[in-house]
Amino acid sequence: MLIIPSIDISKGKCVKLIEGKPKTGITISDQPIEIAKFWETQGAKVLHVIDLDGAFSGKPQNIPVIMRILNEVDLPIEVGGGIRKVKDAVRLVNAGVKWVIVGTAILENKSFLRELLATISPEHVIIALDSKKGKVLKRGWTVSTGFSPEKIVEDFQDSGVAAFLYTDVGVEGKLSGIQLKAVEKLVHSTKKPIIYSGGISAIRDLLNLAKIGVQATVIGMALYTGKLSLREAEEAVSFARS
Ligand code: AMZ
Numbered sequence: 001m002l003i004i005p006s007i008d009i010s011k012g013k014c015v016k017l018i019e020g021k022p023k024t025g026i027t028i029s030d031q032p033i034e035i036a037k038f039w040e041t042q043g044a045k046v047l048h049v050i051d052l053d054g055a056f057s058g059k060p061q062n063i064p065v066i067m068r069i070l071n072e073v074d075l076p077i078e079v080g081g082g083i084r085k086v087k088d089a090v091r092l093v094n095a096g097v098k099w100v101i102v103g104t105a106i107l108e109n110k111s112f113l114r115e116l117l118a119t120i121s122p123e124h125v126i127i128a129l130d131s132k133k134g135k136v137l138k139r140g141w142t143v144s145t146g147f148s149p150e151k152i153v154e155d156f157q158d159s160g161v162a163a164f165l166y167t168d169v170g171v172e173g174k175l176s177g178i179q180l181k182a183v184e185k186l187v188h189s190t191k192k193p194i195i196y197s198g199g200i201s202a203i204r205d206l207l208n209l210a211k212i213g214v215q216a217t218v219i220g221m222a223l224y225t226g227k228l229s230l231r232e233a234e235e236a237v238s239f240a241r242s
Helices: 032-041 052-057 063-072 086-095 104-108 112-117 149-159 180-188 203-212 230-241
Strands: 002-010 013-018 021-029 047-051 077-080 099-102 125-132 135-138 163-168 194-197 216-219
Touching: 002 032, 002 052, 002 063, 002 230, 013 032, 021 032, 032 047, 032 063, 047 052, 047 063, 063 077, 063 086, 077 125, 086 099, 086 112, 099 104, 099 112, 104 112, 104 135, 112 125, 112 149, 125 149, 149 163, 149 180, 163 180, 163 216, 180 194, 180 203, 203 230
Parallel strands: 002 047, 002 216, 047 077, 077 099, 099 125, 125 163, 163 194, 194 216
Antiparallel strands: 002 013, 013 021, 125 135
């Protein structure tokens, strides 16, 4: 299982919110590029970069920071938050972003994915399933779609997208552990790779996720508060595999 450090950007700074609510959480650094470089030195294989202002406002707001990470860090990155226009996704992929993470646009516009895949390969697309109490949210986690993550997966799993990113919004940033049963249900509903995010606080969480077949997991707060180190997390899951 791949361990992916998260870099959430708001107003040019690297932050971690609690349950994705503005003005909560901690500011990690006003130099997100340095944070990205740090994870590279620590052996990260992939970075997860979210434009929080983009997710809240509906259009990308931190593109210069993302471009600098692309230029200065030699790792594949996945980028999400506010990618609601095909041209914004295409621009990011053309600039070297390996995967664009798209949530709201796909949930609100039936033709968005088809239009997107007319221009970029589905291998560059990850669909976000930001879920709370079994329902997928959109628009910066402020509006419920009323649909279960399994329903969204069913609708889009044949599109060829690279993966689904399941975020448990209710535990995000809280270091409270994970709701494994819900993740397991989702993993079993599809053959597509599931990336998990939210509430990871201990090696035990990682081992449980690996055991149920999660392909990758995004970790934020636990890494930034020192509860876990990237190296120990990677070591634990590599033992779990062998
Ligand atoms: O923290 C939040 N409120 C938040 C967040 N981290 N809102 C959205 N996002 C992330 C999702 C997904 O990766 O987890 O932004 C992406 C989806 O953005 P959009 O604009 O496509 O719905």
